[in-house]
Amino acid sequence: MTATPACGGIGRWQQRADVVVIGVGVAGLTAGLAAHRAGRKVVVLAKTRHAPGTTATHYAQGGIAVVLPGTEDSVAAHVADTVAAGAGLCDEAAVTSIVADGYRAVADLVGAGAHFDTGADGHWSLTREGGHHRRRIIHAGGDATGVEVQRALDEAAGILDIRPQHTAIALLRDDEKITGVLVATPDGPGILHAPSVILATGGLGHLYRATTNPDGATGDGVALALWAGAEVADLEFIQFHPTMLFDGSAGGRRPLITEALRGEGAILRDAAGEAIMAGVHPMADLAPRDVVAAAVDARLRATGADCAYLDARRVPGLARRFPTVTAACRAAGIDPVRQPIPIVPGAHYSCGGVRTDPHGRTTLAGLFAAGEVGRTGMHGANRLASNSLLEGLVVGGRAGVAAAEHALATGPTRARADEPVxxxxxxxxxxxxxxxxxxxxxxxxxxxxxxxxxxxxxxxxxxxxxxxxxxxxxxxxxxxxxxxxxxxxxxxxxxxxxxxxxxxxxxxx
Ligand SMILES: Cc1cc2nc3c(=O)[nH]c(=O)nc-3n(C[C@H](O)[C@H](O)[C@H](O)COP(=O)(O)OP(=O)(O)OC[C@H]3O[C@@H](n4cnc5c(N)ncnc54)[C@H](O)[C@@H]3O)c2cc1C
CATH class of the missing domain: 1.20.58.100 (Fumarate reductase/succinate dehydrogenase flavoprotein-like, C-terminal domain)
Incomplete structure (x- = not known):
């Protein structure tokens, strides 16, 4: 089956690559760099301008969950928290494989120039978020982790052939395997012939009116995979973040209020000032995200209020530690140092996606997926906070290597885009x-x-x-x-x- 969207003038131009990466967030750039290092000709597509704010990666606040050697944390403890949050649907082998490779992947990112916040002792500062029993989350710029991750990867990716405003609109395949990608550009559509294609297209938050996700998070990778006949899984598990800023606006992207605030002592309250999570869960405000979002939603339904509140007034050094949140609140006319922050749950993260193994291999030969678009089995029915950047780094790098190997083994392909549906x-x-x-x-x-x-x-x-x-x-x-x-x-x-x-x-x- 070649499910090629009907597109006037298919294939006005044609080019070749060994590996095509679709997406320039944490997963796409990590994958592209790995495939490039393996000696393959890599082309990276981005459907927007390649600029700050066009990826979910850029907006990540809380940080990256990672087990640091020489601390009291352990891979087993991180796996246990991940599996507990995943409500019985995680693939424990995949979780272990990814968590155990986390420190190496973060060290590679540091090698590429990323800087994380340190304490007075010179060691990385560690914070906590919902579902984590240990402080294991590294962060940058206080609550601007994604800005730093994206900056470092963008700089390292200066060596890659990145094509802005190139939207992948169909995967091309023969009876057995991927053969290329159909691409829409401002100059018309064209075909990239390639034996390996990596989906790194991010999430699908814009299925909903209001979301924490950037403009282009429209589920493209899942749709491309479905049309090409690759398996998807766990799509019902769309994570709603409990604390999206409520500013009365109609919809689109809305600022996130990071869970790390609750890790530093902020409390969720209803309009009457009652603590929402008291008695709901043993971890109270640091319960896993699904539990907290459901509790906030239930309280809103019960009271008929438009929003609940995150009271962060007692968080020490709030404006310094959380500059992104502070700026977003102040832009909406709220001073979080003096006022509770109005919040609602918001569409945030797709736990499911294109089914892959922990190396990003999908069920279709030559097609790989990494980052939020993929479903490795890491997240089960609910993602543990700050496990997404971790997965993007680890699986992105592995998918790049696997795609490079596949391209070498398969050799050049000839894609056909002559059966439009x-x-x-x-x-x-x-x-x-x-x-x-x-x-x-x-x-x-x-x-x-x-x-x-x-x-x-x-x-x-x-x-x-x-x-x-x-x-x-x-x-x-x-x-x-x-x-x-x-x-x-x-x-x-x-x-x-x-x-x-x-x-x-x-x-x-
Ligand atoms: C506000 C916010 C805060 C978050 N905080 C954290 C956090 O603290 N820690 C954590 O671990 N996770 C966090 N997450 C989740 C995490 O940031 C994302 O899951 C992760 O960055 C996704 O990376 P990615 O590479 O898969 O996709 P993205 O970074 O979203 O990149 C997707 C790329 O694909 C491109 N693309 C999409 N479709 C096409 C197409 N058809 N053709 C060409 N290009 C295409 C886009 O242009 C973009 O370049 C947060 C998410 C949000 C929204």
Whole structure:
């Protein structure tokens, strides 16, 4: 099957590469650098300008969870926290493999020029977030970790052939394997022939009206994989971050209020000042994200309030330690040093994605996936805080090596894009409204069926560029998310169903 979106004038230009990487966040650049170091000809695509703020990586605040040698932490302890947060659906072998490789991957990033915050003793400062029983999260610029990770990788990636405003709109394959990518550019579409393609396209937050994700997080990689016939998994597990800034705006990207604030003592309260997490979970405000988001959502439903509050007034040195959060709050007219911060849960992270092994190999030969688009089994039903950058670094690097090896073994391919199929799409705003109502923190069968009915009315939409492609991708991914969510009739991790009678806050010791 060659599921190629109908695209006027397919293949106006044609080029060759050994490895094509789609995405310039932590996973894409780490993968591209690894494949380049392995001696392969690498082309990296970015659908936006390659500039700050265009990747989720740039916005990461809390940090990177990593077990440092010579501390009282251990790989086993980090694995145990990850598996507990994942609510029984993590692949423990994959978790162990990735966690155990974390320090090496972070050391490579430091070798590429990244700097992390240190304490008075000169050692890295470690913070805590929800679900972690140890302080094991390194950070940079206080709460600007992603800015530093992206900066360091961008600088190192100066040696790569990066193509901004190149949107991958179809994966090309023969009966057995990947043969290339169909790419939309401002100068028209073209074909990149390549034996190895790495999806590093990030998340899908824009399935919803409001999200912490950047503009381009429209699930492209999952859609590309689905159309090409690769397996996806765990798509029902969309993580809602408990604390997205509530500023009354209509939607789109909204600032995140990092969980590390709760690691430093901030408390979630309702409009009446009651502590929301008291008595809900033994870890209270530092319970895993799914538990906290569900508790905040439940309190909002019970009280009818528009938002809850994160009271961070007692966090020592708030403005210095959390400059990004402080600036975002002040831009919205709130002084977090003196006022509780208004928050709501927001669509944040896709725990599922394109099924891979811990080296990023998908079920389709020549296709690799790394970072948020991938599903290694690390996150199960709910990702542990700050495990995402870790996974992006580790699996990104491994996928780059594996893709380079595959390209060498396979040799040049000849891609054909001559069997266009018309993708279908529904109106983006209508889809986002429907997903925000029927597939949010709390779902039920009727709400999911409502979205399915909307999707059934999708109409053919010839892909002429990035925006239309994204609408088709969002529609395809919503269909897969809703199908998976409807099939899972239990509540588990970040998939909470109000029509599951056993639905209750999960206890994690
Ligand atoms: C506000 C915020 C805070 C976070 N804080 C943390 C944290 O503290 N710690 C942590 O571990 N995780 C955190 N996360 C999650 C983490 O940042 C992301 O999961 C991770 O950075 C994703 O990296 P990535 O490389 O997979 O994708 P991204 O960094 O999102 O990069 C995706 C890239 O793919 C490109 N792309 C997408 N589709 C196409 C296409 N069709 N064609 C061409 N290019 C395409 C995009 O242009 C972009 O370059 C946070 C996320 C957000 C949004």
């Amino acid at each position: 018309a993708p279908v799409a529904v109106d983006r705003a209508a889809l986002q409204r429907a997903m925000s109502t029927g597939a949010s923190v709390l779902r039920d069968g009727a709400g999911l069926a409502g979205i399915a009915a909307l999707l059934a009315g999708a109409r053919p939409l010839p892909v002429t560029g990035r925006r239309r492609f994204e609408s088709a991708a969002l529609t395809a991914v919503a269909d897969a998310v809703v199908t998976a969510a409807a099939r899972r009739t239990e509540s588990r991790g970040c998939h909470h169903r109000s029509d599951d009678p056993s639905n209750a806050a999960r206890e994690v010791a």
